[in-house]
Amino acid sequence: TAVGAVSGNVLLGLAAGAIIELLWVTVIPVGKAIPPDGTAAAALTVYWSCQLGGFPALGLALAAAVPFGILFKKGDFFMRRRFAGWNNWILARVESGKSPALCAAIAACISLVFLKSVCFYLILMPLGVWMLRPAANPAVFSILPAHWLAVTAGVLGCSAVYESLS
Numbered sequence: 001t002a003v004g005a006v007s008g009n010v011l012l013g014l015a016a017g018a019i020i021e022l023l024w025v026t027v028i029p030v031g032k033a034i035p036p037d038g039t040a041a042a043a044l045t046v047y048w049s050c051q052l053g054g055f056p057a058l059g060l061a062l063a064a065a066v067p068f069g070i071l072f073k074k075g076d077f078f079m080r081r082r083f084a085g086w087n088n089w090i091l092a093r094v095e096s097g098k099s100p101a102l103c104a105a106i107a108a109c110i111s112l113v114f115l116k117s118v119c120f121y122l123i124l125m126p127l128g129v130w131m132l133r134p135a136a137n138p139a140v141f142s143i144l145p146a147h148w149l150a151v152t153a154g155v156l157g158c159s160a161v162y163e164s165l166s
Contacts, residue, residue: 041069
């Protein structure tokens with residue numbers, strides 16, 4: 001919804017966010033861990049839809065954004081595993097009285113997560129518009145099946161099954 005407001009279409013942001021949340025609801029590890037950041041697919045969907053003409057491009061943008069959202073989540077898990085490897089180093093420093101090591105490690109983790117997100121969005125936002133612009137041509141929408149949303153839901157359902165099995 002925030003990306004929709006910034007892009008000038010709150011309703012589109014709300015619709016895309018709701019659809020993405022329905023997809024991710026099956027892969028959230030309830031009660032056992034901090035869930036991965038699932039906002040990438042929603043943010044890319046809303047941005048690409050707004051850039052490509054609004055609601056008519058929502059299905060196309062959604063189908064293109066879900067694989068990138070899965071990639072973003074995998075990157076999130078990868079970074080968490082790397083950060084977990086720092087625990088012994090931090091613990092040894094804190095136990096020896098070098099508590100600034102904790103502050104340095106926290107600052108490094110926050111900076112790296114921020115850098116990952118900035119790079120991801122700065123590359124994918126314009127790249128997605130460039131890739132999807134020919135497909136978002138109104139002539140293409142006229143030859144799509146009448147039930148393009150159902151077709152998109154099928155593609156996204158397959159992506160959600162893949163995500164829950166991996």
